[in-house]
Amino acid sequence: MDGTITKEAIFKPENIVYKKTSLMTDNILSYCPGCGHGTAHRLIMEVIDEMGLESETIGIAPVGCSVLAYEFMNVDMQQAAHGRAPAHATAIKRLMPHKTVFAYQGDGDLAAIGTAETIHACNRGENFTTFFINNGIYGMTGGQMAPTTLPGMKSSTSPYGRDLKSMGHPIKMTELVAQLPGTYYVTRQAVHTPAAVRKAKKAIRKAIEIQQMNVGLSFVEIVSNCNSGWKMAPVQSNHWMEENMFPFYPLGDIKVDGKLIEKK
Amino acid sequence: MEKELRLMKGNEAFAEAVIRAGADGYFGYPITPQSEVMEYLMAQKPEEQTGMIVLQAESEVASINMLYGGAGCGKRVLTSSSSPGISLMQEGLSYLAGAELPCLIMNAARGGPGLGTIQPGQADYFQSVKGGGHGDYRIIVIAPASVQEMYDSAKIGFDLAFKYRTPVLVLTDGATGQMMEKVYIGEQHPRLTEEEIKEKYPWATTGKSGGRERNIITSLDLDPYRHERHNIKLQEKYKTIEENEVVFEEINIEDADYAIVAYGTTSRICQKTMQLAREKGIKLGIFRLISLWPFPKKEIRELSKKVKGILCVEMSAGQMIEDVRLNSVDGAHIQHYGRMGGVIPSPTEIFDFFEKNYIKD
Numbered sequence: 121m122d123g124t125i126t127k128e129a130i131f132k133p134e135n136i137v138y139k140k141t142s143l144m145t146d147n148i149l150s151y152c153p154g155c156g157h158g159t160a161h162r163l164i165m166e167v168i169d170e171m172g173l174e175s176e177t178i179g180i181a182p183v184g185c186s187v188l189a190y191e192f193m194n195v196d197m198q199q200a201a202h203g204r205a206p207a208h209a210t211a212i213k214r215l216m217p218h219k220t221v222f223a224y225q226g227d228g229d230l231a232a233i234g235t236a237e238t239i240h241a242c243n244r245g246e247n248f249t250t251f252f253i254n255n256g257i258y259g260m261t262g263g264q265m266a267p268t269t270l271p272g273m274k275s276s277t278s279p280y281g282r283d284l285k286s287m288g289h290p291i292k293m294t295e296l297v298a299q300l301p302g303t304y305y306v307t308r309q310a311v312h313t314p315a316a317v318r319k320a321k322k323a324i325r326k327a328i329e330i331q332q333m334n335v336g337l338s339f340v341e342i343v344s345n346c347n348s349g350w351k352m353a354p355v356q357s358n359h360w361m362e363e364n365m366f367p368f369y370p371l372g373d374i375k376v377d378g379k380l381i382e383k384k
Numbered sequence: 385m386e387k388e389l390r391l392m393k394g395n396e397a398f399a400e401a402v403i404r405a406g407a408d409g410y411f412g413y414p415i416t417p418q419s420e421v422m423e424y425l426m427a428q429k430p431e432e433q434t435g436m437i438v439l440q441a442e443s444e445v446a447s448i449n450m451l452y453g454g455a456g457c458g459k460r461v462l463t464s465s466s467s468p469g470i471s472l473m474q475e476g477l478s479y480l481a482g483a484e485l486p487c488l489i490m491n492a493a494r495g496g497p498g499l500g501t502i503q504p505g506q507a508d509y510f511q512s513v514k515g516g517g518h519g520d521y522r523i524i525v526i527a528p529a530s531v532q533e534m535y536d537s538a539k540i541g542f543d544l545a546f547k548y549r550t551p552v553l554v555l556t557d558g559a560t561g562q563m564m565e566k567v568y569i570g571e572q573h574p575r576l577t578e579e580e581i582k583e584k585y586p587w588a589t590t591g592k593s594g595g596r597e598r599n600i601i602t603s604l605d606l607d608p609y610r611h612e613r614h615n616i617k618l619q620e621k622y623k624t625i626e627e628n629e630v631v632f633e634e635i636n637i638e639d640a641d642y643a644i645v646a647y648g649t650t651s652r653i654c655q656k657t658m659q660l661a662r663e664k665g666i667k668l669g670i671f672r673l674i675s676l677w678p679f680p681k682k683e684i685r686e687l688s689k690k691v692k693g694i695l696c697v698e699m700s701a702g703q704m705i706e707d708v709r710l711n712s713v714d715g716a717h718i719q720h721y722g723r724m725g726g727v728i729p730s731p732t733e734i735f736d737f738f739e740k741n742y743i744k745d
């Protein structure tokens with residue numbers, strides 16, 4: 121014994137504290153380092169794995185940076201046209217009600233071009249789950265203004281900051297869909313710290329459990345960073361998100377068991 | 385066994401036929417002149433008969449993407465609409481074609497452009513047969529000319545859709561959709577079970593049970609060389625369809641000196657025109673297109689060699705005529721007669737035009 125620690129000595133079942141779920145493929149993530157999309161993917165896949173739903177799940181990838189979600193999520197996947205994931209999910213769930221169906225969408229996808237599909241799927245109380253990744257910007261196309269871009273926030277199409285008078289107000293889609301009788305569980309989470317990740321995972325699990333109860337749509341917003349689009353270093357973008365995004369998009373449950381949470 | 389005979393509107397016959405063809409789901413949005421399709425389906429409650437679901441969507445954009453979702457799972461899904469709604473579906477159709485998904489779309493076309501009119505039209509020919517949406521793709525287009533053919537087009541359409549993994553468009557118009565005729569109702573084909581779908585359509589996203597790799601339904605590929613190969617594969621498929629699925633009807637073409645080329649409603653009207661001509665001793669026949677795409681290229685070429693003149697009759701400014709000209713021999717005498725904006729031409733006005741331009745010169 122020369123005291124050298126070998127790989128074999130470490131890779132033992134009793135030493136494992138964290139293991140990548142097999143429901144994330146080994147493909148290299150296409151996301152910018154520091155981006156929240158990857159964490160959101162992993163949490164969803166961990167929940168599907170832990171609930172034993174691998175062979176019964178169908179996911180829908182949007183148009184946006186997560187257009188390639190199907191390269192990373194190791195379940196059956198469809199890739200939808202920009203904004204139309206709720207239409208896919210509606211049909212799939214209606215045609216195969218015993219499957220677990222989720223739509224994964226960005227804020228441009230869900231809250232701009234796909235607003236009609238979002239509102240109506242929620243209003244019909246479709247029994248699928250929506251994961252809404254809100255980074256306040258169009259990440260994929262290079263950082264243009266999104267419907268969710270904060271007042272005064274700079275983007276490539278609001279280079280002097282979002283002017284509310286000419287560009288309109290940021291839309292709070294999650295609060296909006298919570299008003300509809302068809303949604304049963306509506307929550308807003310984040311994935312920028314270990315504590316937030318744990319909370320978000322619980323919410324994701326709850327959303328899937330609600331889907332199994334057939335009581336209406338479960339909707340999980342994840343406020344996320346787009347360090348590239350925001351033109352910040354990853355850590356800086358997380359601080360900026362806490363200071364600017366969270367006050368406008370406060371974290372926490374908005375609707376639970378079909379009832380809106382009373383604000384203090 | 386004696387076949388059941390009913391008196392039905394074209395739209396209703398189509399709706400009954402999709403239930404009988406074992407459809408899994410209908411997704412649609414109301415628009416004249418085809419709203420009877422969804423109304424009939426809602427009234428029949430097929431969910432209680434065969435388990436087929438019927439959903440009124442928030443728009444045609446949603447409907448066509450619901451088709452993508454359902455078709456991606458190997459289900460027999462369809463929608464119906466009329467011209468403005470079909471325009472809204474073009475993005476979705478391009479995606480469906482790109483992802484190679486089977487589905488059925490019925491267009492009871494009306495006069496355009498824009499909101500146009502609610503009266504019948506055939507001005508959606510270009511949009512239907514030339515692709516319609518973005519990218520290099522085709523969809524199979526079939527044109528029924530009677531209520532019976534409206535009925536038959538459902539099963540034929542689904543079978544073609546799944547045979548080639550492609551959208552199939554039934555292109556009719558307000559006249560055939562609204563007209564009442566007797567129709568023989570066929571047997572009830574069972575819907576496929578999930579096990580049967582998994583067996584027949586191993587590409588479908590049904591959940592990756594049975595230890596298989598995940599299935600992905602997408603029209604995206606960021607690698608241009610791989611994506612070009614996908615496009616080449618699509619083009620090869622379209623070639624196979626062109627070789628195997630051309631359908632047409634020849635009426636009195638054998639001895640004809642002149643021919644009318646038409647499809648759908650106008651081909652019916654022209655039968656009377658043909659009668660008027662034959663009463664005067666003019667040998668006029670009709671070449672009726674049934675498959676608009678694939679187009680009967682060879683047959684039209686032969687026809688153009690054989691007859692002294694071809695008259696294309698369409699309820700449009702002349703769209704199908706471009707394909708007739710493209711496939712005819714040089715120097716063939718080919719003219720267009722049509723009405724637009726929802727006006728249906730009469731057999732006599734077609735005859736007058738024909739006589740003036742082909743006989744009395």
Ligand SMILES: Cc1ncc(C[n+]2csc(CCOP(=O)(O)OP(=O)(O)O)c2C)c(N)n1
Pocket residue numbers: 183184185186202225226227228229230253255257258259260261266346
């Ligand atoms: C019909 C259509 N319009 C526009 C685009 C271009 N486009 C691609 S992604 C995107 C924005 C996506 O933003 P978001 O949904 O917020 O996703 P993110 O990349 O930020 O995660 C746009 C406009 C498209 N692909 N299709």
Ligand code: SF4
Pocket residue numbers: 150151152154155156157185255259260345346347348349
């Ligand atoms: S552009 Fe933004 S949203 Fe897209 S991967 Fe990069 S950081 Fe993430």
Ligand SMILES: [Mg+2]
Pocket residue numbers: 184226227228253254255256257258259266
């Ligand atoms: Mg975004």
